[in-house]
Amino acid sequence: MSSASTSSLPLALSGGTRLAGGFLRELWHDKPAAIGLLVILLIIAMAIFAPLIAPYDPAAQSLIARLKPPAWLAGGSWAHPLGTDHLGRDVLSRVIWGSRATLLIGFSVVLLAGTFGVIVGLWAGYAGGRVDSLVMRLVDIQVSFPGILLILLIVSVIGPSITTMIVVLAVTNWMVYARQVRGIVMSVRQTAYVEAAEVIGCRPGRVIFRHILPNLFSPILTVAILEFTNIVLAEAAISFLGLGVQPPATSWGLDVAAARDYIFIAWWLITFPGLSIVATVLSVNLFANWVRITADPQEREKRFARAQAAKRRRARGDQATVPAE
Amino acid sequence: MSTPEPLLEVEQLRVEFETRAGIVHALNDVSFSIAKGETLGIVGESGSGKSVTAQAVMGLVDLPGRICGGDMRWRGRSLLGREGQRYGRSIRGKEVAMVFQDPMTSLNPLLTIGTQLCEVTERHLGLTRAQARGRAEELLAAVGISAPARRLGQHPHELSGGMRQRVMIAMAIACEPKLLIADEPTTALDVTIQAQILELIAELQQKLGLAVILITHDLGVVAGLCHRVAVMYAGRIVESADADALFTHPAHPYTQGLLRSTPSLDVVEERLASIEGTPPSLLDPPPGCPFRPRCPVAFHRCLEMPPMAPVIAGGEAACWWAMERALPENAFLGTAD
Amino acid sequence: MGSFILRRLWQGLLVVLGVTLTVFVVTRVFGDPVSLMLPLTATAEQRAAFAHEIGLDRPLLVQFLGFMRDLVALDFGNSLWQRRPAIEVVFERLPNTLLLIVAGLGFAILASIPLGIIAALRPGGIVDRLTVSLGLIGLSMPQFWVGLLFIVIFAVQLKLLPTSGMGTPAHLILPALTLGLTPLARLTLLVRSSMIDELNQQYIKAARAKGLGLSRILGVHALRNVLISFLTLTGWELISILAGYTVVVETVFAWPGLGLTAMQAIQRGDLFLMQAIVFSIAFLIVLINIALDIAFKMIDPRINLN
Numbered sequence: 022m023s024s025a026s027t028s029s030l031p032l033a034l035s036g037g038t039r040l041a042g043g044f045l046r047e048l049w050h051d052k053p054a055a056i057g058l059l060v061i062l063l064i065i066a067m068a069i070f071a072p073l074i075a076p077y078d079p080a081a082q083s084l085i086a087r088l089k090p091p092a093w094l095a096g097g098s099w100a101h102p103l104g105t106d107h108l109g110r111d112v113l114s115r116v117i118w119g120s121r122a123t124l125l126i127g128f129s130v131v132l133l134a135g136t137f138g139v140i141v142g143l144w145a146g147y148a149g150g151r152v153d154s155l156v157m158r159l160v161d162i163q164v165s166f167p168g169i170l171l172i173l174l175i176v177s178v179i180g181p182s183i184t185t186m187i188v189v190l191a192v193t194n195w196m197v198y199a200r201q202v203r204g205i206v207m208s209v210r211q212t213a214y215v216e217a218a219e220v221i222g223c224r225p226g227r228v229i230f231r232h233i234l235p236n237l238f239s240p241i242l243t244v245a246i247l248e249f250t251n252i253v254l255a256e257a258a259i260s261f262l263g264l265g266v267q268p269p270a271t272s273w274g275l276d277v278a279a280a281r282d283y284i285f286i287a288w289w290l291i292t293f294p295g296l297s298i299v300a301t302v303l304s305v306n307l308f309a310n311w312v313r314i315t316a317d318p319q320e321r322e323k324r325f326a327r328a329q330a331a332k333r334r335r336a337r338g339d340q341a342t343v344p345a346e
Numbered sequence: 347m348s349t350p351e352p353l354l355e356v357e358q359l360r361v362e363f364e365t366r367a368g369i370v371h372a373l374n375d376v377s378f379s380i381a382k383g384e385t386l387g388i389v390g391e392s393g394s395g396k397s398v399t400a401q402a403v404m405g406l407v408d409l410p411g412r413i414c415g416g417d418m419r420w421r422g423r424s425l426l427g428r429e430g431q432r433y434g435r436s437i438r439g440k441e442v443a444m445v446f447q448d449p450m451t452s453l454n455p456l457l458t459i460g461t462q463l464c465e466v467t468e469r470h471l472g473l474t475r476a477q478a479r480g481r482a483e484e485l486l487a488a489v490g491i492s493a494p495a496r497r498l499g500q501h502p503h504e505l506s507g508g509m510r511q512r513v514m515i516a517m518a519i520a521c522e523p524k525l526l527i528a529d530e531p532t533t534a535l536d537v538t539i540q541a542q543i544l545e546l547i548a549e550l551q552q553k554l555g556l557a558v559i560l561i562t563h564d565l566g567v568v569a570g571l572c573h574r575v576a577v578m579y580a581g582r583i584v585e586s587a588d589a590d591a592l593f594t595h596p597a598h599p600y601t602q603g604l605l606r607s608t609p610s611l612d613v614v615e616e617r618l619a620s621i622e623g624t625p626p627s628l629l630d631p632p633p634g635c636p637f638r639p640r641c642p643v644a645f646h647r648c649l650e651m652p653p654m655a656p657v658i659a660g661g662e663a664a665c666w667w668a669m670e671r672a673l674p675e676n677a678f679l680g681t682a683d
Numbered sequence: 684m685g686s687f688i689l690r691r692l693w694q695g696l697l698v699v700l701g702v703t704l705t706v707f708v709v710t711r712v713f714g715d716p717v718s719l720m721l722p723l724t725a726t727a728e729q730r731a732a733f734a735h736e737i738g739l740d741r742p743l744l745v746q747f748l749g750f751m752r753d754l755v756a757l758d759f760g761n762s763l764w765q766r767r768p769a770i771e772v773v774f775e776r777l778p779n780t781l782l783l784i785v786a787g788l789g790f791a792i793l794a795s796i797p798l799g800i801i802a803a804l805r806p807g808g809i810v811d812r813l814t815v816s817l818g819l820i821g822l823s824m825p826q827f828w829v830g831l832l833f834i835v836i837f838a839v840q841l842k843l844l845p846t847s848g849m850g851t852p853a854h855l856i857l858p859a860l861t862l863g864l865t866p867l868a869r870l871t872l873l874v875r876s877s878m879i880d881e882l883n884q885q886y887i888k889a890a891r892a893k894g895l896g897l898s899r900i901l902g903v904h905a906l907r908n909v910l911i912s913f914l915t916l917t918g919w920e921l922i923s924i925l926a927g928y929t930v931v932v933e934t935v936f937a938w939p940g941l942g943l944t945a946m947q948a949i950q951r952g953d954l955f956l957m958q959a960i961v962f963s964i965a966f967l968i969v970l971i972n973i974a975l976d977i978a979f980k981m982i983d984p985r986i987n988l989n
Contacts, residue, residue, distance in 0.1 A: 158694075162698050165695075165965075166701065167702070169926055169928075170960070171706075171926075171961055173930065173945065174706065174958070178710050178719060250822075257827075258827060262934060262946060264949070277827060278827075291828065291832070292832075295832070299824050302824075306823055307819060322366055326365070326410040328807050329410045330410050330807055333410075401888075406892060438891075439892060452885050452888075454890070455983075456908055456911075456984065457904070465903075466895075469893075469895060469899075470894060
């Protein structure tokens with residue numbers, strides 16, 4: 022990881038620690054991205070340490086404590102900070118445990134689909150010719166599939182479970198990676214240094230690992246991060262529709278679905294699991310946005326220029342738009 | 347030389363760009379003027395500030411760049427400040443027009459040639475669509491494009507580079523401007539086309555009585571076309587003279603170096619000389635004369651910035667060495683610091 | 684042009700073939716249509732009879748060919764739930780879905796262009812940063828959740844709009860807004876960023892040097908170029924709405940469209956209806972892709988369809 026990331030940052034000769042320090046300092050300048058990363062780390066910690074943090078068993082029902090509002094409302098108590106649901110289960114504990122399904126599915130799908138997509142993309146881009154046009158035709162066709170609808174049909178036939186979900190989402194989401202990787206491989210192969218490496222007789226394996234993979238790292242990282250948010254939203258939607266995570270397991274989407282019948286009397290039941298999804302996806306988006314810009318020197322310069330221009334404009338009392346100057 | 351009533355006067359113009367690495371001083375105290383019918387060549391290597399000068403005149407310096415000092419006047423009225431910017435908008439495209447370096451990217455790829463030509467006259471001369479189309483045909487014919495009526499319906503990608511530059515020129519002269527700024531108009535073109543485009547500009551200048559500012563890195567281009575030449579280096583004008591004087595008696599060591607490194611068919615030389623070193627960073631320019639680090643004749647005075655001084659007949663240069671050569675008695679130099 | 688459309692149709696045919704193969708393999712090889720469609724109480728004879736009726740006792744290849752033949756004839760079998768041809772149900776519900784999509788995506792398209800342009804005029808300014816922040820938040824909200832929040836706020840608390848169903852134009856507002864929110868966010872961010880890029884292009888400088896007005900530079904020169912990527916993304920949004928988002932939104936608002944019907948078919952184990960819906964949507968997506976290519980050709984003269 023460290024060796025690959027240096028390729029996107031200028032001349033980090035002085036080793037990984039200073040690089041990481043500079044990276045953190047630069048991140049700190051972009052407050053939303055820094056907060057995003059912090060929230061992501063918190064959510065990951067929450068998922069890992071769920072049994073230690075959660076005050077209750079997420080499945081423990083309590084008929085005497087049904088539909089309790091959050092603590093700060095009349096009728097609420099700090100025994101259930103975020104209230105309880107229609108079966109008296111603690112909302113906070115369910116939110117904490119729910120992060121597990123989201124992250125597990127998100128990470129596994131990105132890993133599976135990403136690995137498969139990158140391999141296919143490398144293959145198509147490197148082999149070129151017939152193989153390439155065949156593989157890309159396949160990608161084109163699968164991209165035109167009616168996504169979630171087909172997933173719903175498949176899941177309803179096979180039977181819903183977390184494993185089904187991971188497999189089906191991975192099988193339907195590898196194409197982005199393949200396209201991206203193939204495009205990069207095609208353009209990198211035309212550069213002089215790869216041609217030179219091939220001319221002097223480097224084996225394909227060496228060419229791929231030494232010359233092509235480093236160029237892939239940052240774009241693939243960006244795609245993978247963005248795909249992660251798509252998968253989280255897809256998982257939530259499918260679970261909400263009842264074809265994803267099945268009870269007694271918990272998932273934020275599933276909890277929102279269960280709370281649907283109570284929206285007239287207990288708004289908190291849909292609010293907190295929903296906010297958890299928003300917080301996760303938003304944090305990842307904020308961080309991904311920053312990674313994309315920071316990995317690209319040109320974008321970096323543009324970002325700086327815009328900030329300067331905006332500062333100057335504010336100082337000048339905000340006149341003159343760009344093109345009319 | 348000193349023609350009455352200059353069209354455009356640029357005085358002590360400074361432009362800087364704020365980048366992540368620091369402030370780039372792109373133009374430093376640039377002054378020149380141009381009168382009706384005159385041709386001024388601005389010469390320099392890339393990064394010397396030629397194009398920024400043109401963009402400043404056309405009001406195209408965008409944030410993070412800004413004009414931070416000096417003045418520009420069109421027929422006596424300033425183009426800076428709120429009032430000046432409004433005045434500038436009313437004359438740009440109409441009285442002052444510009445031809446850009448790269449005709450490939452300067453035309454909107456999605457609009458027809460006709461649309462892009464007509465919009466100029468419709469805006470500035472208030473022509474109707476039909477009148478504008480008629481005028482557009484005339485213009486295309488005037489810049490030597492055959493079958494103009496058919497070209498109007500075509501898109502830029504259907505034309506060759508030379509054709510596109512002709513279209514750009516047609517657009518620039520659409521409102522019969524008084525000043526045409528041509529920013530490296532031939533750099534992106536094939537050599538054979540280059541001569542044609544330059545001929546076209548010269549011909550139009552004669553016909554329309556245009557003043558032309560020709561920006562180029564190619565001294566050969568300047569020699570044939572320009573009355574006067576300004577040589578730019580590191581965001582400054584280092585020498586400005588009548589074309590003949592400049593080519594026969596270049597005063598500034600940089601100009602001399604440029605001339606020596608320009609191939610010529612007339613004189614058989616054993617080898618071309620190149621100027622050692624690279625231009626200074628505009629981020630953190632060295633003190634004194636910007637050419638000092640590369641200058642073969644630099645001496646202790648060059649640690650101070652030389653002023654422009656009339657060191658040759660019909661021209662001036664910013665160089666202590668040239669000044670001492672021109673006036674060995676050093677009569678007035680005591681005041682320079 | 685003609686040969687281009689033919690080629691795209693051929694590619695579309697491959698898509699439909701791919702969907703067919705997927706559905707066939709999943710339902711016949713991985714799943715068991717009989718146990719899916721018949722109630723648990725069905726006897727062994729009933730099961731065998733049903734399997735014979737839908738041809739499950741024949742070899743797979745024969746089954747597949749029959750499957751294809753029925754498809755060409757638009758014969759998806761009878762919906763078990765509605766007791767009439769599945770395709771009839773599709774044709775009945777499709778207009779409702781299209782109405783919802785036109786309203787939702789139309790709103791997103793109309794609002795995103797001015798919002799994106801305003802943000803792009805002063806990149807880094809307050810309006811711009813606000814737009815980007817709201818856009819990112821919009822992209823981060825699951826639609827089913829937004830829909831439920833809308834119901835809680837506008838229908839339950841403020842009692843301004845109906846909670847669900849279809850009928851008056853007021854019924855359309857919340858589902859359309861919910862459906863349009865994600866596309867609105869994504870399209871606005873796209874208009875903003877590609878507008879910023881276009882405004883830095885050389886041809887914009889040339890247009891400014893020609894002394895053109897701001898409205899002409901933005902509205903004609905820059906916007907025309909922004910439209911290319913805008914159209915790409917709009918098409919992509921339309922396809923993902925058709926292929927999934929409508930299911931979610933229609934379920935939340937009980938909007939009687941194809942998406943809600945798909946969920947009902949799944950709950951009732953109505954495989955034939957589900958297949959009919961999936962194929963109709965796949966077919967629509969193929970048509971949309973062809974229409975998009977033609978639209979590109981109209982905007983961008985550089986594209987050579989052949």
